[in-house]
Amino acid sequence: STAAEAFVTLATTDSYCMGATVVARSLRRHGTTRHIVAMITPNVSEQLALNDVFDEVIVVDVMDSEDYHHLCLLGRPELGITFTKIHCWTLTQYSKCVFLDADTLVLCNVDELFDRDELSAAPDPGWPDCFNSGVFVFRPSLHTHTSLLHHASRHGSVHDNTRLHGLRINWEILCVGFVSVLLVLQPQLDMLELQVCSCRFGHGAKIIHFLGADKPWSSQGNSSYSHNMEQFVSLWWKEYLIHTVSSAPAVQ
Ligand code: UDP
Numbered sequence: 001s002t003a004a005e006a007f008v009t010l011a012t013t014d015s016y017c018m019g020a021t022v023v024a025r026s027l028r029r030h031g032t033t034r035h036i037v038a039m040i041t042p043n044v045s046e047q048l049a050l051n052d053v054f055d056e057v058i059v060v061d062v063m064d065s066e067d068y069h070h071l072c073l074l075g076r077p078e079l080g081i082t083f084t085k086i087h088c089w090t091l092t093q094y095s096k097c098v099f100l101d102a103d104t105l106v107l108c109n110v111d112e113l114f115d116r117d118e119l120s121a122a123p124d125p126g127w128p129d130c131f132n133s134g135v136f137v138f139r140p141s142l143h144t145h146t147s148l149l150h151h152a153s154r155h156g157s158v159h160d161n162t163r164l165h166g167l168r169i170n171w172e173i174l175c176v177g178f179v180s181v182l183l184v185l186q187p188q189l190d191m192l193e194l195q196v197c198s199c200r201f202g203h204g205a206k207i208i209h210f211l212g213a214d215k216p217w218s219s220q221g222n223s224s225y226s227h228n229m230e231q232f233v234s235l236w237w238k239e240y241l242i243h244t245v246s247s248a249p250a251v252q
């Protein structure tokens with residue numbers, strides 16, 4: 001029998017847990033047959049709520065790991081989140097996984113991603129020779145995990161294809177438009193928003209990645225979104241509030 005496959009996300013703060021909840025709910029809404037796993041850090045207080053919506057919630061304390069002390073504290077302590085994300089390669093109870101940032105929203109069934117191999121991802125809208133690490137297909141492996149930690153501690157990231165090639169990980173581009181990157185830097189930036197988007201809005205996007213400082217959960221009532229963005233932000237809120245309302249005790 002084949003080992004299980006899983007979608008994996010990461011939340012190190014309660015705000016990112018809001019996002020992680022929407023990731024899981026939107027995957028379930030579209031009928032995934034795979035496990036849905038959250039990696040969280042011990043400071044997160046939303047663990048119980050996440051247990052309801054995830055198949056597995058794994059507490060990772062990367063700051064306590066030997067890797068962290070050997071590699072990160074030797075000069076690059078700002079790499080904490082990157083290192084925590086790389087921790088997904090330790091989930092060797094799964095044969096293949098798809099990582100989704102907590103700021104993504106799944107618009108349809110995306111189980112076809114498991115037909116792809118390590119490492120599949122979408123190009124970064126700003127730096128197309130690098131992949132955007134918001135969505136990627138990978139194979140858990142402790143060997144790869146260690147290699148990536150070394151790589152990240154030296155280079156500060158793991159997005160560069162040329163350097164990753166040395167690790168014999170070569171990323172393949174997912175179908176153009178599979179992941180649509182929504183980026184808001186400033187108000188009135190419709191042009192830039194279109195420019196950085198990997199496809200035209202509404203045409204074939206299967207996953208929305210709310211890249212950048214402005215996340216849906218930090219933007220209720222925010223008027224800086226264009227109409228195109230707004231439809232996805234309100235879809236995000238709809239998914240979040242459905243969850244919240246259905247799990248709240250009945251009001252007398
Ligand atoms: N993340 C987290 N806590 C943080 C920052 C990031 O858990 O304080 C996780 C979360 O899964 C998030 C991912 O790391 O989606 C990458 O960060 P983010 O999405 O904010 O970066 P961007 O995609 O905007 O570059």
Ligand code: MN
Pocket residue numbers: 101102103104134209210211212
């Ligand atoms: Mn992101």
